[in-house]
Amino acid sequence: MGQMLPIWDAPVAIVDDDTSVRDALSLLLKIEGFAPEAFADGESFLGWLQSSTPCCVILDLQLPGRSGLAVLRQLSDIHFAPPVFVISGQSDVAMAVEAMKLGALDFLEKPFSAGAMIERVREAALFYRRSAAGHIDGLADFPGIELLTRRERDVLGQVAHGASNKEAGRRLGISPRTIEVHRARIMDKLGARNAADLMRIVLSNAPAPAMARQFVRAV
Secondary structure, three states: OOOOOOOOOOOEEEEOOOHHHHHHHHHHHHHOOOOEEEEOOHHHHHHHHOOOOOOEEEEEOOOOOOOHHHHHHHHHHOOOOOOEEEEEOOOOHHHHHHHHHOOOOEEEEOOOOHHHHHHHHHHHHHHHHHHOOOOEOOEOOOOOHHHOOHHHHHHHHHHHOOOOHHHHHHHHOOOHHHHHHHHHHHHHHHOOOOHHHHHHHHOOOOOOHHHHHHHHHHO
């Protein structure tokens, strides 16, 4: 295993109706220095969020009552910032794509290795902490930065420094395909027509085309 992390002041939430999965993940996270909070259904997890904020969430898609996708939709509606990993015992590509469109960081199919999970949680928690202030390493603030989620800022930071999808995925602990999805969402939010246009936006103080049009209409 990697170097032990200190206890985080924000817990890792585990949402899974399988007791054995909750117990195994809780033990693994405790060993690694995290403070896990486990929930058997989406309702209890969402209720807990009213007074707590995790640094990371591990969410099963096959939940009793409110499904994992329904939980993700609610998190998306409230602009939930901490990274969310979705897990499932079913290899459903359409469901995985839908989950990432709703803001999930990555999709892991059960059974997954303990090492792979803890590496993803460790990296996600670190990047969440680093990006909590709302800035992107190496880039000045630019018009539209507030439209991006923290994960999109992480991806943009990698892209702006020349990383390929594969390199960015390895550094952020997610797949190259997930990087592609985030890049498309970033370009859509900033109104960028292509990669060169995106770099012009983030490396200058000029407003993004879509935002400029909105400004003209408002005036």
